[in-house]
Amino acid sequence: MPDIETAAQRIKELRELIEYHSNAYYNADAPEIEDDEYDALMRELKQLEAQYPELQDENSPTVRVGGAASSKFASVEHAVAMQSLRDVFSMEEVEQFCGEFSGAQFVVEKKIDGLSVSLEYTDGVLTRGSTRGDGRVGEDITENLLTIASIPHRIKTTASFLEVRGEVYMPRKTFAALNAFQEENGLKTFKNPRNAAAGSLRQKDAAITASRGLDIFVFNVQQVSGIEFETHSQSLAYLSDCGFPVSPEFTVVSGYEEVAEAIEKIGAQRGGLEYDIDGAVIKVNSLSLRQSAGVTSKFPKWAVAFKYPPEQKQTVLRDIEVTVGRTGVLTPTGVFDPVLLAGTSVSRASLHNQDYITKKDIRIGDTVVLRKAGEIIPEVVSVAVHGGGEQYFLPEVCPSCGEKVFRLEDEAALRCLNPDCPAQLVRNIVHFASRDAMDIEGMGPAVIEQLISSGKIKSPADIYGLQEEDIASLDRMGKKSAKNLIAAIERSKSNDLYKLIYALGMRHIGESASRLLAGRFSTMQNLMEATAESFASIDGFGEIMAESVVDFFSTAHAKDLIKRLAEWGVNMEAQNGESENTSNKLEGLTFVITGTLAGMTRDEAKALIIANGGKASGSVSKKTSYLLAGENPGSKLTKAEELGVKVISLEELEGILNG
Numbered sequence: 001m002p003d004i005e006t007a008a009q010r011i012k013e014l015r016e017l018i019e020y021h022s023n024a025y026y027n028a029d030a031p032e033i034e035d036d037e038y039d040a041l042m043r044e045l046k047q048l049e050a051q052y053p054e055l056q057d058e059n060s061p062t063v064r065v066g067g068a069a070s071s072k073f074a075s076v077e078h079a080v081a082m083q084s085l086r087d088v089f090s091m092e093e094v095e096q097f098c099g100e101f102s103g104a105q106f107v108v109e110k111k112i113d114g115l116s117v118s119l120e121y122t123d124g125v126l127t128r129g130s131t132r133g134d135g136r137v138g139e140d141i142t143e144n145l146l147t148i149a150s151i152p153h154r155i156k157t158t159a160s161f162l163e164v165r166g167e168v169y170m171p172r173k174t175f176a177a178l179n180a181f182q183e184e185n186g187l188k189t190f191k192n193p194r195n196a197a198a199g200s201l202r203q204k205d206a207a208i209t210a211s212r213g214l215d216i217f218v219f220n221v222q223q224v225s226g227i228e229f230e231t232h233s234q235s236l237a238y239l240s241d242c243g244f245p246v247s248p249e250f251t252v253v254s255g256y257e258e259v260a261e262a263i264e265k266i267g268a269q270r271g272g273l274e275y276d277i278d279g280a281v282i283k284v285n286s287l288s289l290r291q292s293a294g295v296t297s298k299f300p301k302w303a304v305a306f307k308y309p310p311e312q313k314q315t316v317l318r319d320i321e322v323t324v325g326r327t328g329v330l331t332p333t334g335v336f337d338p339v340l341l342a343g344t345s346v347s348r349a350s351l352h353n354q355d356y357i358t359k360k361d362i363r364i365g366d367t368v369v370l371r372k373a374g375e376i377i378p379e380v381v382s383v384a385v386h387g388g389g390e391q392y393f394l395p396e397v398c399p400s401c402g403e404k405v406f407r408l409e410d411e412a413a414l415r416c417l418n419p420d421c422p423a424q425l426v427r428n429i430v431h432f433a434s435r436d437a438m439d440i441e442g443m444g445p446a447v448i449e450q451l452i453s454s455g456k457i458k459s460p461a462d463i464y465g466l467q468e469e470d471i472a473s474l475d476r477m478g479k480k481s482a483k484n485l486i487a488a489i490e491r492s493k494s495n496d497l498y499k500l501i502y503a504l505g506m507r508h509i510g511e512s513a514s515r516l517l518a519g520r521f522s523t524m525q526n527l528m529e530a531t532a533e534s535f536a537s538i539d540g541f542g543e544i545m546a547e548s549v550v551d552f553f554s555t556a557h558a559k560d561l562i563k564r565l566a567e568w569g570v571n572m573e574a575q576n577g578e579s580e581n582t583s584n585k586l587e588g589l590t591f592v593i594t595g596t597l598a599g600m601t602r603d604e605a606k607a608l609i610i611a612n613g614g615k616a617s618g619s620v621s622k623k624t625s626y627l628l629a630g631e632n633p634g635s636k637l638t639k640a641e642e643l644g645v646k647v648i649s650l651e652e653l654e655g656i657l658n659g
Contacts (some may be wrong), residue, residue, distance in 0.1 A: 004054075011045065018042060079223060082133075091260060093304070095256045111279035117166055118131075118138065124155050129146075147209050152242070164244065169215055169217070178190065232290075313370050329413045330415070335347065339370060349370065353412040361391070363383075367383070398416035400424075447474060464569070464570065493568070493570045493571060497524065508548045510600055525572070591617070
């Protein structure tokens with residue numbers, strides 16, 4: 001047992017660590033540690049506070065519900081607190097809990113891993129939906145919840161008012177598809193389904209929420225007027241009759257032995273479920289017994305959550321395969337001897353990037369420890385035994401095209417910048433022909449994929465050599481469609497220079513940055529001959545953006561592409577005299593950017609702000625006018641809320657610019 005000074009110092013460290021990771025989990029939807037690591041920190045803090053009651057604090061995370069309401073949404077004060085549950089990690093603790101309610105019935109439910117929400121119905125109509133927040137104050141996200149198909153907008157009930165609590169989650173297949181889309185489009189992937197669900201549900205744009213395929217299970221009546229229930233199971237049956245999807249396969253049992261059997265059954269199922277769970281919940285069934293048991297400031301005394309230990313297995317790494325994504329990122333994948341893990345056979349797992357491989361010192365032939373992060377994504381925890389192989393390094397050239405690969409300053413990944421790389425060809429040409437780029441109407445992904453698979457185009461420059469018969473022979477394309485597409489291709493030749501710059505798909509260079517480049521250098525030739533220093537001197541350009549342009553034009557393929565486009569008659573000069581400053585609408589305003597913005601990188605947003613007379617800062621202070629926040633915001637959001645800095649979305653910034 002440590003002395004009181006050592007304990008006080010450790011308690012301080014633990015509270016700070018837990019606060020940091022709670023913010024990352026609940027508010028930023030971007031956890032940095034696994035649940036079991038977080039649980040271990042919380043257990044250690046609870047033990048120390050129990051040993052030294054004089055060091056307890058009412059603001060300790062052991063007595064407060066994690067999470068806080070965001071200023072992005074209107075706040076909702078919960079009439080009935082949305083508490084968390086007391087976690088237990090051993091069957092001995094479960095037995096002790098059951099012993100406190102001798103002779104009682106219990107309901108055992110799966111603990112769905114998602115975002116807890118409240119749904120309020122007045123005379124059977126859904127009138128408000130909100131997040132848990134800190135348990136007492138949450139966020140009004142009614143519009144977003146209305147997009148979830150399984151949430152009834154109207155129910156048949158005699159209750160004049162009904163509030164229920166549920167868990168919004170993202171099915172595993174939906175999560176896998178979303179992460180595949182994010183990765184293919186160069187966007188940030190989500191760590192697990194829970195964080196994907198939370199990030200999707202807290203979008204300012206309900207259309208994004210609607211596109212994410214979220215679902216819900218309802219598990220509690222928070223308050224009701226006009227109906228009385230005697231047991232929790234009775235209330236769940238009623239909610240099911242009302243049309244709610246309730247806790248799946250909940251079980252009513254008596255005594256510890258039956259509780260233990262139900263927990264074991266759920267544990268055996270968890271690897272094969274269509275959704276994530278992070279435990280089993282054991283609740284007293286009698287509502288009157290619950291009332292007499294009472295609650296603490298953080299959790300009810302009549303329920304506990306049993307947390308299953310993460311399953312880990314050892315296997316041998318036989319090979320590392322490197323593939324190139326559509327955005328040029330080199331992704332190493334470990335190939336293992338198959339091993340049964342969380343209910344499924346695992347033989348492959350992403351090794352992410354060189355930093356990940358180096359940190360864990362992963363080598364071909366090693367015996368490694370595998371687990372499933374969030375019960376779904378296989379990952380290497382550590383190396384158990386080295387197998388005698390050499391230290392592994394990713395290739396210096398692209399496995400698809402043989403060009404040199406680059407590691408940009410703001411990335412951990414290696415990236416192929418060759419615009420003609422076969423692995424990236426479809427994505428690059430789709431971007432090249434898109435509306436904001438060369439705006440070739442009628443040349444969508446389906447047409448492009450057919451042209452590539454038939455060998456008619458191998459580069460964006462080949463678009464300008466197409467003939468009507470090349471297009472008319474494609475599926476669902478006739479002579480008229482072919483003629484219209486050829487006309488659109490011809491029109492695109494006269495586009496202004498900035499559209500061509502944007503069409504080239506340079507990393508970190510969006511439409512706003514392309515306008516700045518066209519305004520400064522006037523011709524493509526000037527742009528290709530410019531130095532990183534001259535790019536960095538443009539207001540709105542940082543070193544990362546400057547290096548990206550230099551790296552792009554340093555490749556032989558990029559130079560050949562520009563040459564061929566010019567030979568086909570594509571315009572290479574700025575026509576409209578674009579100036580470096582678009583307007584002064586943001587003059588006197590200072591912006592800080594955090595999170596992942598939809599459709600624009602942070603460097604592009606910075607360029608847009610500066611181009612319109614504003615200032616872009618790297619840290620939040622009292623002088624900050626606005627925090628521009630995207631998906632998965634970091635600690636800057638917390639700081640902005642503390643200082644009362646207004647938080648806006650990219651759409652709201654564009655609204656300011658558009659008057």
